[in-house]
Amino acid sequence: MIKIISLSGLYCLLAFVSLGQNHSEKIYTLSNSHINKTIEVQDGVLKTTQIENKSTGEKIPIHTKVEFQLRVSEGTDQPNTSETLSSVDFVLDRVLDNSPHRLTFLLKEKQGKMSVELTYTLDENEFYTRKFLKIKTEINLVLERIDLDVIDGGLVQPYQLKRITAQGPAQWKPGLGQPLFGQNTPIFMGIEFPASDNFVDSDQTAYCGYLWGKSLKAGDTYLTYSSVTGVGKDSDGLGKTFQAYIDNIRIRPLRLQVQYNSWFDYGQAVSKEKFITSVNKVHQELVINRGVPPLNAYVIDDGWQDVHADWSDEVWKINEKFDMDFSGSFEKMRTVDSNLGLWLSPGLLFGAQPAAKPLGRQGFEILGNWMSIAGPKYMGLLEKRMLDLTLQGVTYFKLDGIFGHLNIREFELDGSDYGLPKMPQLDTDGLSQSDSLLNDAKYDALKTYYLVAGTEKLIEIFKQQHQINPEVYIVISNGAYLSPWWLMYVDAVWMINAGDAAGGSSRTEELVYRDGVYYDTWIKEKTQYPMNSLFNHEPKKTKTGESKEDFFNYLMMNLSRGTGFVELYLKTQELSEVDWDVLAEGLKWVHHAFPYFKYIQMHGGDPNKQEVYGYSGWNDKGGYISFHNPNKSSSKKYKIKLDENLIHHKNKVSYRLIPIIGELLNKNSIVHCGDLLELELAPGEILIWEFQKVE
Secondary structure (H helix, E strand, C coil), rough: CCEEEEEECCEEEEEEEEEECCCCEEEEEEECEEEEEEEEEEEEEEEEEEEEEECCCECCCEEEEEEEEEEEEEECCCCCCCCCEHHHHHEEEEEEEECCCCCCCEEEEECCCEEEEEEECCCCCCCCEEEEEEEEEEEEEEEEEEEEEEEEECCCCCCCCCCCCCCCCCCCCCCCCCEEEECCCEEEECCCCCCCEEEEEECCEEEEEEEEEECCCCCCCCECCEEEECCCCCCCHHHHHHHHHHHHHHCCCCCCEEEEEEEHHHHHHHCHHHHHHHHHHHHHHHCCCCCCCCCCCCEECCEEECCCCCCCCCCCCECCCCCCCCCCHHHHHHCCCEEEEEECCCCCCCCHHHHHHHHHHHCEEECCCHHHHCCHHHHHHHHHHHHHHHHCCEEEEEECCEECCEECCCCCCHHHHHCCCCCCCCCCCCCCCCHHHHHHHHHHHHHHHHHHHHHHHHHHHHHHHHHHCCCCEEECCCCCCHHHHHCCCCEEEECCCCCCCCCCCCCHHHHHHHHHHHHHHHCCCCCCCCCCCCCCCEEEEEECCCCCHHCCCCCHHHHHCCCCEEEEEEEEHHHHHHHHHHHHHHHHHHHHHHHHHHHEEEEEECHCCCCCEEEEECCEEEEEEEEEECCCCEEEEEEEEHHHHHHCCCCCCCCEEEEEECCCCCCCCCCCCCCEEEEEEEECCCCEEEEECCC
């Protein structure tokens, strides 16, 4: 029997073929106008067999090895004590949900060790499906690793680095929370969890899963994170398709956040009076005198915390330089139509480090020099303080120093007291939590268990902050890692492996430093993370005297990177009228151009090799392209085509070319989709052109 249920001709669901009794042989289908997923039952065992991409008409066979697998043990990671249970070890007991958006199956392990509820979901307008497990165990065990998809071939791993380093400048490349893509078809897969471990092994088997490493007692249940499978229109545009999916699931829509930060102004010497002086100056010069929209926030960076107080009852107490409840700072924000932001370090790094040792002596979970982000006692205090600050009206949080910083990370080597698994086969005696010997990949599982546990603690805080204030803006900085699934909880992530200040003796060298890291991260390493949600520690203006042209070119090239998070690092009392003019012009442009930041990409060559490069952002009304020739001694010719890969469509559209920096290509300012633009850039030259759609 074949049965199809149709809703308004759009949503066809639960078409199934019944070939036997007791669910021994059946086909179940989830379907909408974008995607069709087929799950087959053979002898009581479930397996996904096909994805139909309705935008292309392609039926993609999914060579599922097992529908899921669980690695369990009594608490170690030794192969002889761990056991892998997969979907073939479970038999379908019954169907619990067979509704338009959801399929849920109850599966029981053949030896009676556990049961799982396996659920698939597909909303009507989504181009991706989800799958997750609810696990109930009948025995005591440690659930070490969960794989929700194990696929035999057909997938590739765009980001392939895995360097979970304890020490090493600019070597922090853990590779967690990156998706897998179809090898020859526009499909993406992964786990919706920042610390997931999705990879393709040497046998071309793909695993979408994560290390968890927590104990479950008999009768306990655990709900896994979801795996996702999505489809796009073509393989070349799959990165943009994946980004569109991330846009759909992020906790808050992409917003333009423009703010001032006190760090380059005062460092740790910041005080209430100094902060208010700078707030007044920035507001007067930019907003009142030059008509820039009010800033979203003014941020007190490192220097407000009282590290000599007793933090055992409340962490992040305020020192005598500020009102004990920031009342004066909050009042100032009301007068400038803005909000208060704060820096703090979850791990107690940088200026907060003196508070760590006393907490450790009072029984709070300390690692070496810093606090454990997985420690329930310490993280309970941090959670309460961050929620209190959110309730008080702090709308922006810069969380700096999570799992470490640019050069050093610390890891929990024995977290068994708070739920992390022991791994006795690894000799960690005598090792410090940041020992360079921990760079060895043999410790990767141990380090990842800590990263997973810490990530889970943080996201629980972030979810509660969102409930208190759905407009809160959260940035995770030093010690974080670039996973797009962080955006399910925060607004921007630190640009890993780059220093706070772009190095160099000139603006060209500063741009090359930062843009070189962009090139390495997105072009060489193929990191799947949207550039528009990045924290890159710029722009900065800490002295006056450079020419208006040099500052303007630096600022606009910086803003053309397309991040929606613009934090100003200024020496407010040292800037000239011309400097404020340039800042105002740049900020007005970023407000104008922000809609183009929806899709940002880098084009051209390697900045560190003095090759021409730039950035481009587009939406359905137009876009812009920036160009930079970093070679200060010779001109460079360059070509770029207005094709689908750049402007994200292949419609026959004309654009009016408007120069932001530089001259027009020729007297005719109209260009068309498909045109090849040829230009020559003088030594060190920067060009930025806007393209406005001609209706």
